[in-house]
Amino acid sequence: MTxxxxxxxxxxxxxxPVLSELQVLVQEFARVRSAPSFLPHLTLLGDLPDSQARLAQILSQHAPRIPAQELTVTGVTVGDSFFKSLYLQLSCPPQLSAVQSVLARALPATANPGRFDPHVSMIYGAVGASTQQEIHVTLQRFIGSTLRFERMQLVRSSQNTPVIDWQVLKEFALPDRSESAY
Known part of the structure; x- marks a missing residue:
């Protein structure tokens, strides 16, 4: 792919240390269910058909003004799509919605990014009821906890790209809230 x-x-x-803790769980859930393993993340925007250089330039301009995010885990949710089969539901404060909207407007390919639903997926693909229950119980300890996000990443990924081929290409540090503009 060029x-x-x-x-x-x-x-x-x-x-x-939450990233490592979530990564261990994602890997274990994937191993047990023969599902793909992936890096835990919150997707701000996906399936962007643009050049890597242009996206990196836009993100590098915006990152210094985007504050680090502290989001509360509000629940463990089961969904019916491949990428949202079982996930940690996150709070969506107005500032996070504003960040997502600003980036969507800055990237013409995302003129209509769809409904924003902040979450961190824990397994991809169809999951049987007994596995859902088992994973749900394992993840209950996260409900009410705060996850901090201090890094934004540009990733080669899409809904049609095999998960094994996903690749973090560039990372951008996000400042503390007092240093941000959004």
Whole structure:
């Protein structure tokens, strides 16, 4: 896949030590269910058909003004789509919605990004009821906790790109709220 035809996503990555804890769980759930493993993340925008260089330039301009995000885990949710089969539901404060909207407007390919639903997926693909229950119980401890996101990532990924081929290409540090403009 060439740079001109690739699809990209913009993610927020959870900070340590939570990132490592979530990664271990994602890997274990994937191993047990023969599902793809992936890096835990919150997708701000996905399936962006643009050049890597242009996206990186836009994100590097916006990142210094986007504050680090502290989001509360509000529940463990089961969904019916491949990428949202079981996930940690996150709060969506107005500032996070504003960040997502600003980035969507800055990237013409996302003129209509769809409904924003902040979450961190824990497994992809169809999951049987007994596995859902088992994973749900394992993830209950996160409900009410705060996840901090201090890094934005440009990722080669899309709904049609095999998960094994996803690749973090560039990372942007997000400032503390007091240093941000949004």
């Amino acid at each position: 740079d001109d035809t690739a699809l990209y996503s913009v993610w927020l990555a959870p900070d340590e």
